[in-house]
Amino acid sequence: MTDAAVDNEPAANVVVGRSLWGDAWARLKANRAAMFSLFYLGLIALVCIAGPWFVPHDYTTIYSDYVRTPPSTEAYxxxxxxxxxxxxxxxxxxxxxxxxxxxxxxxxxxxxxxxxxxxxxxxxxxxxxxxxxxxxxxxxxxxxxxxxxxxxKQQYFLFGTDNVGRDLLSRTLVAGRISLAIGLLAGVVAVTIGVVYGATAGFLGGKVDEVMMRIVDVLYSLPFIFFVIMLVVFFGRNFVLMFLAVGAVLWLDMARIVRGQALSIRRHEYVQAAEALGVRQSGILKRHVIPNLLGPVVIYMTLLVPHVIILESFLSFLGLGVQEPMTSWGVLISVGAHNIGSANWMLLFPAFFLVSTLFALNFVGDGLRDALDPKDR
Structure with a gap:
């Protein structure tokens, strides 16, 4: 065997390692429930976004001849x-x-x-x-x-009509846009504020941490419903208010979670080495602390979105959410609950979309938690 062959033999057996995110993705793909839930969420999002353009009825059109018409695949x-x-x-x-x-x-x-x-x-x-x-x-x-x-005229109402004669299929799809948008936007608002606030408090520590966390405790004492009602009184009922009101409250949990993780990360050797090299605290936060918090943040984000959707549905059920002619799954469920005796399909279809979406989001959150857990690698 020549010297060249000897030199090249170790290079052929070099094992290329995988990053944390590459390993997490491989573990997530092995989770069938999480992958099916991801596919289902993508399908629901696609149907809710593009579906109303292909449905023959507009979600605001009233058909006075078809009030509370049962769902059917046959033409009316x-x-x-x-x-x-x-x-x-x-x-x-x-x-x-x-x-x-x-x-x-x-x-x-x-x-x-x-x-x-x-x-x-x-x-x-x-x-x-x-x-x-x-x-x-x-x-x-x-x-x-x-x-x-x-x-x-030949009319098709696959999901039936509501109590004023509007097509329930188009209203369910438009409601999905609102519910998913509020869930994602409020989740992004809550995560952004919570990560920055919690990472700053946990990394700086000392009196700064004490003052910042006492502010969180004071905000925790404010009743959520009272806070939303106060915003409605001052700014009225609109779509932007919904995700701002929900996101402005739910960041408190995110801040506490991130603060605990930041307290642990600040004691690691790479953070101490950065401090010894003279890196500014803002630079350490951006380059070391916040990137290492992405795992727990991504997991919490997937669990926060269904929480936000449930809160929006609860507020809409109370009449504090989106208003007519706009709708959401919570609004449809509220109306369907009042008509369950005479038109149960008005409750069943939006409830199915809401419950199945919440289940899928929770399965994705559980899958990400298992995939990003370093103890299970």
């Missing part, structure tokens, strides 16, 4: 519903029904009145949620009898 109206919608139209036209028939998706109606019937009355037919394209077919010489035809 049913045969028995056409007659009821026709009676409502003829009442507005102030005429009497003489005869009608339905063929090939088009209704032919013969009506009679005590006074000559004006053709412009057909606009009442076009304004209906059931009929469209009304056309006069025949009219008696005295004008007291008229025959007209109208196309029957």
């Amino acid at each position: 109206p049913r045969a028995d519903m056409v007659k009821g919608a026709l009676d409502d139209v003829l009442k507005r036209m102030r005429v009497d029904l003489k005869d009608w028939k339905l063929e090939d998706g088009r209704a032919t109606i013969t009506v009679a009145g005590t006074r000559p019937i004006d053709e412009r009355y057909l606009r009442y037919v076009d304004r209906s949620d059931t009929f469209d394209d009304a056309r006069m077919e025949a009219k008696s010489p005295d004008g007291l009898e008229m025959t007209f035809s109208a196309a029957v």
Whole structure:
């Protein structure tokens, strides 16, 4: 064996190590529940963001002919519903029904009145949620009898409609946008404030730490609901207020968690070496303390988002959250709870989306906790 072969043999057996994040990702991929939850969360987010653009109904459109319509994969109206919608139209036209028939998706109606019937009355037919394209077919010489035809609109309500006749599918998807956005934005606000505040308090220590943590204790004593009501009184009810109010309160837990981790990190040798080299405290915080806190912060973030969604749902249930015509899963569940006896689908669909999302977020949080735990490596 030549010297070159001897020199090259150790290089061929060099083992390349993996970083903490690479090892954590490999461990996370081995967790089937966490990976399925990640895929499900991505699917829910994609459906809620892009879904309303493909749903045929707008979330604010009211269909007065389809109030509390049960969910179905078949097109509405049913045969028995056409007659009821026709009676409502003829009442507005102030005429009497003489005869009608339905063929090939088009209704032919013969009506009679005590006074000559004006053709412009057909606009009442076009304004209906059931009929469209009304056309006069025949009219008696005295004008007291008229025959007209109208196309029957085909409407699909896969999730049914709510108590005022709005499509529940489009409202559930738009509500998902709001709930997920509030959860993520409030989580980012809480984590950002908590990490900076807690890392500063834990790293500086001494009197600075005492003063900063006593401020946290004072804020802990303020009732959350009272704080939100006070913000609503001063700034009104809007979407931005929701995540600011929730995020401005939930950072307290994050600050305490980060402070405890920072107290432990400041005693490590690499921090002491940086101090000995003359690195400023702000530089140590940015380069050493905060980056080493990312593991617990990422885990807490995944567990904080479902907490925020539940809080938003609770506030919306009390009437302190987002207001009509905007909606959220909490608002839909609140309305569905009041109509569970007569229209249980109004509660079941938004509740399923909310509960399944919360389960997925918790599974992801548990998976990240196991993947980033250095004791299990």
